[in-house]
Amino acid sequence: MTPVVFDLDGTLVHSAPDIHAAVNRMLDGIGQAPLTLATVGSFVGRGVPSLVDRVIEHLDLDPGRHDDMVAAMLEHYNRAPADLTRPYPGVPEMLETLAARGHPLAVCTNKPEAPARRVLSLLGLGTHIAAVVGGDSLSRRKPDPAPLRHTFALLGHETGLFVGDSEVDAECAQRAGVPFLLFSGGYRKGPVTDLPHHAVFDHFGDLAGLVAPASV
Template sequence: MSGAVIFDLDGTLVDSAPDICAAAGSVIARHGLEPLTLEQTRSYVGHGAEQFVQRCLAARGVADRPGLKAEVLAGFLDIYESAVSLTVPYPGVVAALGQLAGMGLSLGVCTNKPAAPAHAVLRHLGLDGHFAVVIGGDSLAQRKPDPAPLQAAIAGLGATATVFVGDSEVDAETAQRAGVAFALYTEGYRKAPVSDLPHDAAFDDFADLPGIVQGCLGLNGVA
């Protein structure tokens, strides 16, 4: 068996909401709009940059203003790749990645964040070396919750058994549609109650993840 663990990025491996909030705020301020709160930002993340911008504009009541969405999206993407200074890994992530690699598992990322900003954040935090495959929101024509991006990550790793780790409704649906085990990180950007999301395991501490993966993949005796 070739085992793999594939992670969502924002809200799962890293808390990037402060950077996203600052980037979006600077762009919409050019159009005389009030900046987002951090809470709003977290609630809008998950469906990719285009949907994020759409939600920002809808919250300010200007989603139908001609040409505004395209202009704001272009401005947001222009600074998004370098918006990394406020992003931090969640506690225990680095140690968990090392343990999973030590178990002989391949690691990947499947995110709706565009690929360039995803790679930039991973490089900035020194996490890029852990992942053999990174699938971004613009890597394929489809985005999560379509299962195609996760299936592409699985194929890229050559995995025959996979656990997908995510924090949201989008991630839960993606795993379900791809037919893979899902481990739900409960401290990310999830909006619905944990009980409403299909999952094989839920955790709030990354120290628990290696054991969860071991159970999901049936790796008896592996520590």
């Protein structure tokens, strides 16, 4: 059966509210005013170090503070990774359906691996997820194709399908030569038509029907 690899933030889970809370706790710790959910949400997609780069740029802070800000943000985030985070509608049922059909399932995210595993487990989504590759699992992260290829390798396969929400995921899939199924309800920055994709869907109830014809 074709393996199916999922992105996490903005794909399986709406996680921006907890990322937002952790960023604002970190900013509070350095005497900065909070940012809005929309602003922080627009910084999600390339991993925590890039998110902090964007915060520094946005607030015109000293780039020398980057590593301390990343550490503080992660400390706050790891303490509460799923207080406000929820699976998108239909995600638990979709994972059950694909697992029952025999598709090997995995996650390839730019979120660090430890909190990614915690989020999956706290939300009861981890049962059928056979492998998790995070933004810190390898030296390169999406849109580099290496993490996606590595995720398929952990499942014992060379390729499969990738399901994600963003420009980063679409580019990663394209560079890895993997068919990409685009969830339109996540944290994409531009129009759907700007992202190379094999198929697009707006509810996870529709995904199982797309996986079979797209299988490689």
